[in-house]
Amino acid sequence: xxxxxxxxxxxxxxxxxxxxxxxxxxxxxxxxxxxxxxxxxxxxxxxxxxxxxxxxxxxxxxxxxxxxxxxxxxxxxxxxxxxxxxxxxxxxxxxxxxxxxxxxxxxxxxxxxxxxx
Amino acid sequence: xxxxxxxxxxxxxxxxxxxxxxxxxxxxxxxxxxxxxxxxxxxxxxxxxxxxxxxxxxxxxxxxxxxxxxxxxxxxxxxxxxxxxxxxxxxxxxxxxxxxxxxxxxxxxxxxx
Numbered sequence: 001x002x003x004x005x006x007x008x009x010x011x012x013x014x015x016x017x018x019x020x021x022x023x024x025x026x027x028x029x030x031x032x033x034x035x036x037x038x039x040x041x042x043x044x045x046x047x048x049x050x051x052x053x054x055x056x057x058x059x060x061x062x063x064x065x066x067x068x069x070x071x072x073x074x075x076x077x078x079x080x081x082x083x084x085x086x087x088x089x090x091x092x093x094x095x096x097x098x099x100x101x102x103x104x105x106x107x108x109x110x111x112x113x114x115x116x117x
Numbered sequence: 118x119x120x121x122x123x124x125x126x127x128x129x130x131x132x133x134x135x136x137x138x139x140x141x142x143x144x145x146x147x148x149x150x151x152x153x154x155x156x157x158x159x160x161x162x163x164x165x166x167x168x169x170x171x172x173x174x175x176x177x178x179x180x181x182x183x184x185x186x187x188x189x190x191x192x193x194x195x196x197x198x199x200x201x202x203x204x205x206x207x208x209x210x211x212x213x214x215x216x217x218x219x220x221x222x223x224x225x226x227x228x229x230x
Contacts, residue, residue: 004159006159034217036217042222042223043205043220043221043222043223044160044205044220046217049217091157093159093160095160095217095218105148105150105162105165106150106162106207106217106218107162108152108159108160108161108162109159110158110159111157111158111159113157
């Protein structure tokens with residue numbers, strides 16, 4: 001089945017530093033990947049849609065200069081949290097849909113728990 | 118997910134059936150999904166149903182869809198302690214694969230031994 005690999009699983013960083021999270025589709029190509037953020041005991045909040053070869057589309061209220069998204073290939077999207085602050089601590093989850101299958105389910109990575117000290 | 122609503126918590130005894138309910142608002146949704154999230158993990162796709170179906174069964178899982186009422190349910194037969202998790206329903210906006218799923222708030226299922 002379709003597998004999405006997300007790395008790292010968890011990261012602790014100091015305030016002011018930047019953290020990069022990778023999302024890879026291992027056995028399929030993904031034109032579009034989605035980045036979600038999840039606060040404790042809450043649902044998933046869509047942050048942005050990552051489009052291969054073009055700029056990401058950000059949801060309202062999400063700072064594009066803070067959460068940099070790069071979708072360099074059909075199998076890799078990265079989310080960089082720049083100048084991280086403690087309020088950026090959260091669980092970040094990426095997902096992808098197989099290229100060309102508009103109605104297929106999203107496949108999710110295992111998430112990255114970011115803690116900013 | 119303001120457009121998708123779920124009850125927050127369900128507790129059942131091991132061996133009983135669990136029924137998790139969900140209501141959605143976008144009548145044009147083509148597919149509806151159930152995902153499972155265990156603590157500290159991502160989302161695992163459990164099952165999904167096409168909007169022109171009323172029911173889908175997959176081993177212990179039964180999905181019922183009432184399109185008129187925009188109501189979706191997930192029944193887990195013979196619930197086990199390993200089924201304890203958060204269950205999210207999600208709807209897929211139609212038309213384009215570039216759209217993300219809209220998730221409900223999640224239902225925390227607690228299975229008592």
